[in-house]
Amino acid sequence: MSLQPIAPRYSPYQGPAAGWGALRSVTHAWLDSKQPFKNLRALLKTNQHGGFDCPGCAWGDSPHDDRIKFCENGAKAVNWEATKRRVDAAFFARYSVAQLREQSDYWLEYQGRLTEPMRYDAASDHYLPVSWDAAFALIAEHLKGLTDPNQAEFYTSGRASNEAAFLYQLFVRAFGSNNFPDCSNMCHEASGIALNQTVGVGKGSVTFDDFALADAIFVLGQNPGSNHPRMLEPLREAVARGAQVVCCNPLKERGLERFQHPQHPLEMLSNGSAATHTAYFRPALGGDWALLRGMAKQLLAWEREQPGEVFDHAFIAEHTQGIDSYLAELDATSWEAIEAQAGIDLAEIRQMAALYRNAERVIMCWAMGITQHQHSVATIQEIVNLMLLRGNLGRPGAGLCPVRGHSNVQGDRTMGINERPPAALLDALQARFNFQVPRAPGHNTVEAINAMLEGRSRVFIGLGGNFAQATPDSPRSHQALSQCALTVQISTKLNRSHLTCGTDALILPCLGRTDIDHQAGGPQAVTVEDTFSMIHASHGQLEPLSREMRSEPAIIAGIAQATLGRHPVDWNALIVDYGRIRELIADCIPGFADFNQRLQQRGGFYLGNAASTRQWRTASGLANFSSQPLPASLLPTQISQSGAQADLILQTLRSHDQYNTSLYGLDDRYRGVKGQRQVLFINAEDIQRLGFEPGQKVDIDSLWNDGVQRQVRGFTLLAYDIPSGQAAAYYPEANPLVPLDSFGIHSFTPTSKFIGITLSAHQANGSARII
Numbered sequence: 149m150s151l152q153p154i155a156p157r158y159s160p161y162q163g164p165a166a167g168w169g170a171l172r173s174v175t176h177a178w179l180d181s182k183q184p185f186k187n188l189r190a191l192l193k194t195n196q197h198g199g200f201d202c203p204g205c206a207w208g209d210s211p212h213d214d215r216i217k218f219c220e221n222g223a224k225a226v227n228w229e230a231t232k233r234r235v236d237a238a239f240f241a242r243y244s245v246a247q248l249r250e251q252s253d254y255w256l257e258y259q260g261r262l263t264e265p266m267r268y269d270a271a272s273d274h275y276l277p278v279s280w281d282a283a284f285a286l287i288a289e290h291l292k293g294l295t296d297p298n299q300a301e302f303y304t305s306g307r308a309s310n311e312a313a314f315l316y317q318l319f320v321r322a323f324g325s326n327n328f329p330d331c332s333n334m335c336h337e338a339s340g341i342a343l344n345q346t347v348g349v350g351k352g353s354v355t356f357d358d359f360a361l362a363d364a365i366f367v368l369g370q371n372p373g374s375n376h377p378r379m380l381e382p383l384r385e386a387v388a389r390g391a392q393v394v395c396c397n398p399l400k401e402r403g404l405e406r407f408q409h410p411q412h413p414l415e416m417l418s419n420g421s422a423a424t425h426t427a428y429f430r431p432a433l434g435g436d437w438a439l440l441r442g443m444a445k446q447l448l449a450w451e452r453e454q455p456g457e458v459f460d461h462a463f464i465a466e467h468t469q470g471i472d473s474y475l476a477e478l479d480a481t482s483w484e485a486i487e488a489q490a491g492i493d494l495a496e497i498r499q500m501a502a503l504y505r506n507a508e509r510v511i512m513c514w515a516m517g518i519t520q521h522q523h524s525v526a527t528i529q530e531i532v533n534l535m536l537l538r539g540n541l542g543r544p545g546a547g548l549c550p551v552r553g554h555s556n557v558q559g560d561r562t563m564g565i566n567e568r569p570p571a572a573l574l575d576a577l578q579a580r581f582n583f584q585v586p587r588a589p590g591h592n593t594v595e596a597i598n599a600m601l602e603g604r605s606r607v608f609i610g611l612g613g614n615f616a617q618a619t620p621d622s623p624r625s626h627q628a629l630s631q632c633a634l635t636v637q638i639s640t641k642l643n644r645s646h647l648t649c650g651t652d653a654l655i656l657p658c659l660g661r662t663d664i665d666h667q668a669g670g671p672q673a674v675t676v677e678d679t680f681s682m683i684h685a686s687h688g689q690l691e692p693l694s695r696e697m698r699s700e701p702a703i704i705a706g707i708a709q710a711t712l713g714r715h716p717v718d719w720n721a722l723i724v725d726y727g728r729i730r731e732l733i734a735d736c737i738p739g740f741a742d743f744n745q746r747l748q749q750r751g752g753f754y755l756g757n758a759a760s761t762r763q764w765r766t767a768s769g770l771a772n773f774s775s776q777p778l779p780a781s782l783l784p785t786q787i788s789q790s791g792a793q794a795d796l797i798l799q800t801l802r803s804h805d806q807y808n809t810s811l812y813g814l815d816d817r818y819r820g821v822k823g824q825r826q827v828l829f830i831n832a833e834d835i836q837r838l839g840f841e842p843g844q845k846v847d848i849d850s851l852w853n854d855g856v857q858r859q860v861r862g863f864t865l866l867a868y869d870i871p872s873g874q875a876a877a878y879y880p881e882a883n884p885l886v887p888l889d890s891f892g893i894h895s896f897t898p899t900s901k902f903i904g905i906t907l908s909a910h911q912a913n914g915s916a917r918i919i
């Protein structure tokens with residue numbers, strides 16, 4: 149199967165976000181799926197009662213609104229999954245693994261759905277068909293052959309349902325390990341850590357309804373136009389009713405500027421659009437901590453001018469601790485340090501502080517622009533500090549909103565996919581299932597890669613995702629996987645993780661959200677949790693492409709039964725009816741009592757959030773202010789020690805045509821890029837300063853102090869409206885540049901938004917790698 153090459157183009161996009169551009173794009177994706185009418189029927193069931201949960205992002209919808217929600221990128225996600233193309237035994241007979249490795253990530257996924265279990269055959273370098281039973285037996289043999297259960301890594305990507313995640317963690321803990329690296333380690337880990345420590349719950353405190361009540365919504369380090377398009381509607385409504393929407397992002401993202409509502413016929417016909425922001429600030433990469441600190445320092449100055457008028461003293465006295473040392477820290481932080489790191493001037497910081505102060509009810513939203521940094525935990529703690537100063541927590545229209553990524557990444561954590569599990573969870577499992585639950589912390593993603601590289605881990609099992617491409621330092625993570633004795637990928641689509649495999653390797657094809665999940669007890673629903681802690685059921689709608697595909701819970705049960713027998717449960721009996729798994733969840737996980745009954749409610753049920761009712765499940769029993777000095781420099785010492793001077797600081801981000809490592813196409817409509825992804829967004833003045841020409845191809849090296857060369861080659865320079873000193877490139881193409889040891893303090897999240905780089909003219913004779 150070949151893909152038509154598209155001539156690369158680059159020209160600014162003038163239209164609003166969504167609207168006609170989105171409709172055209174969806175129609176294209178829809179026709180490309182090869183089963184347009186079936187998929188239209190499926191689309192109408194997305195996020196509807198009795199339908200399926202969108203496999204796209206984790207944004208939630210209003211529980212009171214039954215209208216069909218149109219979202220371009222959700223539609224693309226559905227079409228991408230619900231293709232008629234198949235990657236079957238004949239496909240794998242046609243291509244060796246070495247040949248497949250030469251293909252791009254886009255080509256690999258485009259080939260269609262994986263439809264039968266396959267086992268790697270090293271002698272022929274081909275994947276060959278294998279029976280499910282033989283596959284399960286092979287996994288059991290490898291796992292039982294380990295000298296220590298901690299020599300295996302059990303990865304999870306955030307699409308796994310609650311039922312699959314619960315079974316998976318139960319199996320892995322019964323096997324004896326807490327090695328649960330997951331996509332969350334690379335995503336909102338810092339949010340979980342910072343929020344647990346400060347307010348006692350590692351999740352957002354707001355619900356969908358709060359957005360209609362807020363006087364100001366801050367959107368920090370997030371690009372909802374591409375990644376959470378359904379969020380544009382509440383933002384636009386907020387602007388329309390006179391609330392402030394304050395964006396903080398070095399890039400002028402189209403979705404944060406104007407939005408054309410695809411469901412407002414008049415607006416579509418008149419080609420009108422509405423604003424999605426009222427103020428826009430463009431900080432330095434990693435500068436958010438300093439600017440939030442500056443806002444707090446300004447509030448303190450105003451509070452001193454007008455005592456009692458700015459801070460919420462009653463809230464602070466009753467609900468918090470640590471204010472005194474925090475205020476001392478504000479005094480100790482100089483305006484010069486703040487301005488130097490924030491990358492915006494003091495007048496703008498004061499303006500942001502005024503917007504915050506003048507709003508009675510504030511919601512702060514954030515995503516990867518905040519979390520994928522060295523100081524991300526401290527930055528999120530500073531967001532909390534700011535919110536505590538004015539009691540913006542635990543009242544209507546106010547609160548914290550880490551906007552989650554994968555559609556069930558939050559639920560997976562709730563179900564216990566956690567390498568550092570809370571003792572209460574382990575106690576509950578031990579009491580319910582009567583086995584000695586492992587207590588030692590397991591590996592996160594970075595630790596898992598190191599363990600595989602050092603030969604301490606020998607088996608890798610991936611419940612979804614694309615570990616090879618999503619992780620940092622690609623050559624090293626590829627090597628880590630290929631050194632394993634066994635790699636197992638439970639997947640819907642072919643990706644590079646299947647091709648950077650261990651000595652033994654299995655591809656286990658699974659059902660996705662859109663597929664009907666037939667079991668002995670009838671078609672099964674699964675459940676998910678959205679960013680607002682709403683739990684709802686998801687019912688697949690389309691007949692699976694092949695009878696050989698199995699559901700994720702069935703695959704996990706198969707592996708568990710082969711490895712552990714009926715210990716501690718009869719795994720296969722649970723698969724007959726997932727209601728049985730939900731009963732176990734109800735027994736073990738707080739908030740899930742009467743799970744099966746409560747699922748019947750329209751729109752699902754709310755799990756609750758203690759912080760939103762001003763109960764603080766912290767060690768102190770109060771909400772904690774966090775006081776720590778800003779770092780002396782944002783540049784990690786490893787970069788300054790490298791001996792080279794960084795030309796630019798690079799962030800890696802998503803285009804409009806991708807879902808993480810799944811590329812739906814090679815365009816990035818809102819940024820004006822067509823038919824190409826190996827590009828570097830860079831300021832025109834920086835192009836000149838560094839002695840290049842716009843459109844020129846460069847090789848990019850990243851800086852670190854370990855003597856390893858990290859390079860990507862042949863990237864085209866695009867003169868872009870980006871603050872000078874910064875650059876941006878797409879994930880995953882730029883992942884080889886992220887050093888494995890460059891991660892957030894406490895979070896271990898790779899610093900994908902802060903990479904020191906140097907540029908050189910492209911050398912055509914180097915060995916270009918297709919990634």
Ligand SMILES: Nc1nc2c(c(=O)[nH]1)N[C@H]1C(S)=C(S)[C@@H](COP(=O)(O)OP(=O)(O)OC[C@H]3O[C@@H](n4cnc5c(=O)[nH]c(N)nc54)[C@H](O)[C@@H]3O)O[C@H]1N2
Nearest residue numbers: 205221369371375433434515516517553554801802807808
């Ligand atoms: N269609 C689609 N939807 C998705 C995804 C997808 O790939 N495609 N991925 C899903 C997942 S897993 C996630 S986690 C989310 C990701 O959603 P986002 O967090 O929106 O994703 P990114 O593309 O990484 O964008 C980060 C944004 O932060 C800005 N930024 C970068 N560094 C900084 C900084 O230092 N400070 C500030 N203030 N801003 C900064 C960038 O300019 C960019 O606009 O989306 C989810 N939804």
Ligand SMILES: Nc1nc2c(c(=O)[nH]1)N[C@H]1C(S)=C(S)[C@@H](COP(=O)(O)OP(=O)(O)OC[C@H]3O[C@@H](n4cnc5c(=O)[nH]c(N)nc54)[C@H](O)[C@@H]3O)O[C@H]1N2
Nearest residue numbers: 305331335612613614618639640641643800808809879900
């Ligand atoms: N440089 C850089 N790196 C990053 C990021 C970044 O911004 N910059 N973002 C990080 C973030 S936020 C995240 S969340 C991670 C994402 O990391 P992952 O979650 O590991 O990656 P995905 O690309 O979402 O995984 C795609 C694959 O999942 C499989 N899949 C899709 N749907 C299903 C399903 O329903 N079930 C199963 N079993 N498999 C399925 C398909 O085979 C597909 O090829 O990447 C991180 N890596």
Ligand SMILES: [Mo]
Nearest residue numbers: 335336553554
């Ligand atoms: Mo994510």
